[in-house]
Amino acid sequence: MNTPQQLAEVLTSLRVGNQSFLMKFYEENRDLFARWVRRQHTLELAQAHELLRAVLVDFYDQVSDGRLTKLPPDLRAFVYGMADERLRAGQAAMVLPVAEAGRRQHLLGLFRQLSADCQKVLVYFYFRGYNFEKVAGKMGFANANVARMQKAGCVRSLYELRRRAEAAG
Template structure:
């Protein structure tokens, strides 16, 4: 899987819903991944296999919704990096006070209720650190001012969702 054309074909097939590449990847790499997970994170085989499935689903979501614009040349290293990042995040969340961890989980749930465009907008700006010019290019807006307004609208929607859930509670 080295040539750019092969990588582009795989990405295209993922975008149209064909998951056979990921299934094959899982079957061929799960034992190797389990050994890596045992060495790096002291995970037994079953939780390691579950982690690999979770990471591959996240990878598929990234490819399907356009967050992943090109397939990495070393997919195994990319997937292992995603798994490592997820394990580190789990450890970080575990040391948070219970109230803060709960608040973050609630906010993440609300974030997932936003429209995909709003999610992308906020991800580009806050998590990837893109400026408004770059966000406007990624999202297909006319200019940075449109991106700025859309970010404001997306934040407002998230805030309103949070207010609604607090009013219900």
């Protein structure tokens, strides 16, 4: 069992970009993880290893950008939970009704027409769950109010693109 001080040191190390802890974790746990994933979700070995790498990258992103402020005492259980969520979300996405899948694809096409800054603001706020303070910091805005106004403008632009697309066709 890791002490709170050891966990804090690992977290600090990850925040400054030292990924050696995650590489060691991957090497030590990939075979056990692959067995678990194959039993629970019937994935092939290569897919299981890729899933573990992707989950560890997500975990690293959460630590480095401040969404995860405390390292879980049982990191293996936490990572397995993240993998399970990812797989269940993927399965849920595969069973979308055709109309909903089409609507999402259309909206994604419109989203890609937005400026790069608008795309970043919306991704930070809606998909990464950043508050306006964090969005402001990431985007270099003066404060949270500027981030709030930028997000509102981006949503308005997306709405206008959608309205024009519906009117055109």
